[in-house]
Amino acid sequence: MRNINKKNVFVAVIAFIVILGVAYKVALAPMMKSKQIDEKIQQAKEYIVQNEFEKSIDVLEQAQQLDIKDEQLLLKIIDISMSIDGESAYEFLERYVDAVGENNLSSHIKNLLSSAKESPKQVELNVLEGKYVSPMEIKINSDKINIGSSYYYTINGETPDKSCTKYMGNIYITKTTTLKLIGYNQDGKCTDVQTFKYSIDESIFDELNDNIKSSKKLISETKVGNAIGNISKENKNKLQYVIENAQKLINNKIIKYNEANDINEELIDAIKDFKDNIIRPVDKEKLKKYINKAEDLYNNSSEGKKTGQYKSGSKSKLKSSINDAKEIYDNESATQKEVDNQVSKLENAINIFRRSKIKQQSSVEQKILGKYIVFANDDSGLGITKFTRNRIISGYMASEGADATIFSRRESENTVYYSTSQGEVTVRLIDNNTVDFNGRIYNLINTNELIGIVYNRDKGMANYEYLSYFDVSESDINYFYSHH
The missing domain is CATH 2.40.128 (Lipocalin)
Structure with a gap:
């Protein structure tokens, strides 16, 4: 009798464990399904980033099948698939309608169905027409088109129709191209053909990259200091600032030609300015020669109105130029560029002073x-x-x-x-x-x-x-x- 009781207790325990297991699975199932859906939604998004659009659609279909009557899931899928193709998004909508029945649709879903019958809209693209420096990815702004609309395009200048390449997520432009697009709704109504012209010139991009490399090398090989061959921190920072701006630009996916050309010219000027300001052995002999010449003129001249004299105020102007030249001459940190500039200025001052001399009228x-x-x-x-x-x-x-x-x-x-x-x-x-x-x-x-x-x-x-x-x-x- 005792053995029979023990056996009954054992069976009861086993049955209870089985019931608990089934109950656990039932309770856990929605959570597992939600996790599976989230994983597939994330995977679909990653496929889009990788330009694997067909795979993204396949994964979204799998996600929808996990809970085909879930309206919120449908809206997520539509939002993602619209960035690929409006017609694909419409197919997800149709599957949902078939599953829940037309009499059970929310007003939002009904509005989506109605919008699919509206005339298709002309597209807005993520890249404006113009001249660019590298291949680029052209995308249709999905916020501006209706669900159910499909678009077809050509890149050879011919007029597109449904027999042409269908837009699926992007159009990759690698050279100067005339892009033509046409859109159709579910009833076959179409837009006017839109034309977009893109010019690509990669030469300036290559030149800019080369200048960035050479400017970085220049900075790495030039020390900051006051010795021969050094550069001031201020001049180094100026070049570094331009390099950083140029680097930011070339890291962009889409680069306009004029922007690349402008920053390239700015970088060329910055490199030249950097080189000009590297401290070098300075030759001041020519400056000394002009200082002596100017002082001799100053000391052996007088102002007045008589022939051979100089106009009033001319000597003070010459003296000011002499003082400026002496200041550069005495400056041990003066660069060759500063010395040469001062030579030009003093030579010009001497010429102006000589022309102020009062000459006898003919x-x-x-x-x-x-x-x-x-x-x-x-x-x-x-x-x-x-x-x-x-x-x-x-x-x-x-x-x-x-x-x-x-x-x-x-x-x-x-x-x-x-x-x-x-x-x-x-x-x-x-x-x-x-x-x-x-x-x-x-x-x-x-x-x-x-x-x-x-x-x-x-x-x-x-x-x-x-x-x-x-x-x-x-x-x-x-x-x-x-x-x-």
Whole structure:
């Protein structure tokens, strides 16, 4: 009897364990299914990153079969598959509808079904048309298309239709390409053909990479310091900053040509600036020579208004340039570039100072300065020209003139050649009262004679208001009327 009881207890225990096991599996099943779904969703996403679009669709189908009536799972799958192909996403939707029945659909699912019947939308791409430096992946913005829409394309310029390559996740462009796209909905309605032009020039990308490598090598081989062959920390940081910006750019998947070209030019300039600022043995002999020359000029010159003297203020300007040059000469850390720049500046200062020297007027100029010629006195008006030291005043009475500022002059025998703001002017002195002015002969007249000509033509113009333009003073006019 005792043995029978023991046997019954044993059987009962075994049965209880089995029941617990089954209950555990039943309780655990939803969790296991959820984990399986999550794993497959993640796997599908990874396949998309790897451009394995068909495999991604297959895995999503497996995920849907694990719980085909789960609306939230369906929406996740649609969201992922839309980035591959709107038609594939629609197939997931159809399977769900078949499983749950049309009478059991939520309003959201019904809206999705309705949108599939709408006219297909033209696409927006992730890369704008333009010129780029490397092959690139073109993708359709899935947020801007309807579920159920499918797109077909060509890359040879031909017009696409359903017989052409179907868009599945991306279009890889490796060279200059004319991309054409057309979209269809489930009812066969189609979009207009869209055209996108892409130009690819990899040469600038290769050049930029080479310059990045050479600039990194330059930095690694140049120490920061004050010794010969060193570079300052500031100049090193400048180049490093440009390198980092260039590196960030080339790490991008999509690089515009003009961006690569701009950073490449900036890097070339930065490399040159870096090399120019490497501390080298400095030759200051030429600078010393110009300092001595400038000081000799300064010490043996005087300011004034007489011939041979220099215009007021010219010596102080030269002295300032000398001091700047001495500061660079005495600076032990000065670079060769700084020394050479200072040589150029001091040489220019010396030339400017020499040009400020007051020279004796030429004999031709002495005879024409302050004199007038009348180049017109007819129905066109009264045309007058006056010769002064700094400009040639010319124009018609009561009209706008065309003053010519004199930049330089050169005399040869009885002729003066002027370089002016209005071009080249030639004045040849025929005799004390006659000149050849730019190839035409005119009489030279003085101020009083000019006023007389104006008076005889139109008394109303023989006054300061009209004649002041031609450098006639009020005292000149008063003198004329007091002796007229």
